[in-house]
Amino acid sequence: MTSLDRPHLFIGGQWVPPAGNETIPVEDPATETIIANVPAGTAEDVDRAVAAAQQAFDGWAGRTMAERGAVLDRLHTALAAKAGDIARTVGLELGTPLKIAKAVQAGLPLTVLRGYADLAVRPEPEQTIGNSLVVHEPVGVVGAITPWNYPLHQVVAKVAAAMAAGCTVVLKPSELTPLVAYLLFDAADEAGVPGGVLNLVTGTGPVVGAAIAGHPGVDMVSFTGSTATGRAIAHAAADRIAKVALELGGKSANVILEDADLIKAVKVGVGNAFLNSGQTCTAWTRMLVHRSRYDEAVDLAAKTAAGYTVGDPFDEATRLGPLVSQNQQDRVRGFVERAAASLVAGGPDAPLPGTGHFVAPTVFADVDPQSELAQEEIFGPVLSIIPFADDDEAVTIANNSRYGLAGGVWGSDERALAVARRMRTGAVDVNGGAFNPLAPFGGFKQSGVGRELGEYGLAEFRQVKAIQR
Structure with a gap:
C-alpha cells in the first residue's frame, strides 16, 4: 500500500x-x-x-x-x-x-x-x-x-x-x-x-x-x-x-504559406506538435511549408526543438516530460528508428535522462507524404516537415490522411481562411487562433x-x- x-x-x-x-x-x-x-x-x-x-x-x-x-x-x-x-x-x-x-x-x-x-x-x-x-x-x-x-x-x-x-x-x-x-x-x-x-x-x-x-x-x-x-x-x-x-486519432497538418509570419508559425507549430510530449490527438505533427521558405523553416524548427529541455516534470526548467509508459516509448522509438527521412533534430541517439520513458524532441525533414512517418499517428514528440509548391498541393497533402481532427494555416488572413475551408478536418486554427473550449470539437473521417x-x-x-x- x-x-x-x-x-x-x-x-x-x-x-x-x-x-x-x-x-x-x-x-x-x-x-x-x-x-x-x-x-x-x-x-x-x-x-x-x-x-x-x-x-x-x-x-x-x-x-x-x-x-x-x-x-x-x-x-x-x-x-x-x-x-x-x-x-x-x-x-x-x-x-x-x-x-x-x-x-x-x-x-x-x-x-x-x-x-x-x-x-x-x-x-x-x-x-x-x-x-x-x-x-x-x-x-x-x-x-x-x-x-x-x-x-x-x-x-x-x-x-x-x-x-x-x-x-x-x-x-x-x-x-x-x-x-x-x-x-x-x-x-x-x-x-x-x-x-x-x-x-x-x-x-x-x-x-x-x-x-x-x-x-x-x-x-x-x-x-x-x-x-x-x-x-x-x-x-x-x-x-x-x-x-x-x-x-x-489524428494526424494534423500545419500549413505555412509563403506570406506567413514564418518565425511565429514554426515556433508555435513545434510547440503544438510537442505539447504533452506529443501525446495529443490534435497535435500538428505534419508541418507543410512552401518551398520558397522551406529551408529556413527546417533550420528554425531544428533550433526550436533543440531548446526543449527534457527531464523531471517537477523541475521548472523542463519543457518535455516522459511518455506515459514503456510500451508507448518503444512504439515511438520504433517510428523514429524506421524513418526514411532527413533527421534534423533529436533522434534515437540523442542524450536522455538515465531513467524514465523519455523520447528526445525529434524533427524530420524531406518527409514523403505517403510514408509511415506522415501517415501514422505516432503520439510522441516527432515532427515531420514536408514541402509544397502552391496552395492546391498544400491542401492535397493536408487531406491525404485517413484522419481529420485538427490543423493550422498561416498566411494572409483571407488566403489562410480559404485554405482552412478546404481542409477536411474538424477544427483549424488560422494564424495561431486560440483553442476555444466552447466551440465544437471532433473529427472527420476516422x-x-x-x-x-x-x-x-x-x-x-x-x-x-x-x-x-
Whole structure:
C-alpha cells in the first residue's frame, strides 16, 4: 500500500469495495516506480454501477436544467479547490511538466466544467414546427471511456455535458492515469452530487471497457482513444443499436504559406506538435511549408526543438516530460528508428535522462507524404516537415490522411481562411487562433463521430422527440 492507493470504486453515491481483489499498479513514468494501486474492476462491478445509474436516471432527468446547473456549479467549486492536487497528480501519473499541468491538465477541465454549469441554467430547448412540439430529452445511461493523455479534461468533457443534459454516467478512466479521476469523484462526493448520477469503475479496457460498451443497460457510449479501439466499441454498441460518440486519432497538418509570419508559425507549430510530449490527438505533427521558405523553416524548427529541455516534470526548467509508459516509448522509438527521412533534430541517439520513458524532441525533414512517418499517428514528440509548391498541393497533402481532427494555416488572413475551408478536418486554427473550449470539437473521417464541448457537446447526450397536437 502507498499513500496514493485508492482501493474503492464509487457506485451509487458511495465509496464501495470492488467485487474482486485484483489491483492495477500506477507508474510514475519519469522514475519508473509504482506510486499507487487501484482496483481492477470486473463485469460485476459494471453491472452494479449501471444499475445505480439506471435507478438514479428518472430523478436526475426530471430535474430542471437550472437545478442540474446548480449541482454542476457546486461540483466546479469543489473541484477548483483541488487544482493544485490535480496538477501534481497528473505530473506524477502522466509526467506532464508542472507548468503545463497547471494551465492545461487542471485549468482546461475547470473551464469546461464552468461552461457546462453556465449552459445548464438556460431554458430547456423547445421548438414548434406546425402542429408538432419538438423537445430534447436525455439519452439515458452513458458509458464514458476515457484516455490517459488528458485524463481529467476528457472525463469532464463527457461527464459535465452528460450531467447537464440529464443523463447519468458510468465512467472508466484509463488504467494508466486513473488517479486524477478519483479527485473528481472526491469533489462530486463533497458537492452532494445525487447518488447514482456519477459512478466510477476502474479497470482495463478488455474487461471494464468491454463490459460497458456491450452492456444492455447503457444507452450511449462516449469514447476517446485510438481508432482501433473505437472501431471495436462501435461494433459492440451496434449489436444492441446503442448510440456512440467517438473522438479518435489524428494526424494534423500545419500549413505555412509563403506570406506567413514564418518565425511565429514554426515556433508555435513545434510547440503544438510537442505539447504533452506529443501525446495529443490534435497535435500538428505534419508541418507543410512552401518551398520558397522551406529551408529556413527546417533550420528554425531544428533550433526550436533543440531548446526543449527534457527531464523531471517537477523541475521548472523542463519543457518535455516522459511518455506515459514503456510500451508507448518503444512504439515511438520504433517510428523514429524506421524513418526514411532527413533527421534534423533529436533522434534515437540523442542524450536522455538515465531513467524514465523519455523520447528526445525529434524533427524530420524531406518527409514523403505517403510514408509511415506522415501517415501514422505516432503520439510522441516527432515532427515531420514536408514541402509544397502552391496552395492546391498544400491542401492535397493536408487531406491525404485517413484522419481529420485538427490543423493550422498561416498566411494572409483571407488566403489562410480559404485554405482552412478546404481542409477536411474538424477544427483549424488560422494564424495561431486560440483553442476555444466552447466551440465544437471532433473529427472527420476516422477521427471520430460526434462532437464534444459547448452546446454541440451537450446535444450529443440528447434525443429529439416530436409531440403532435
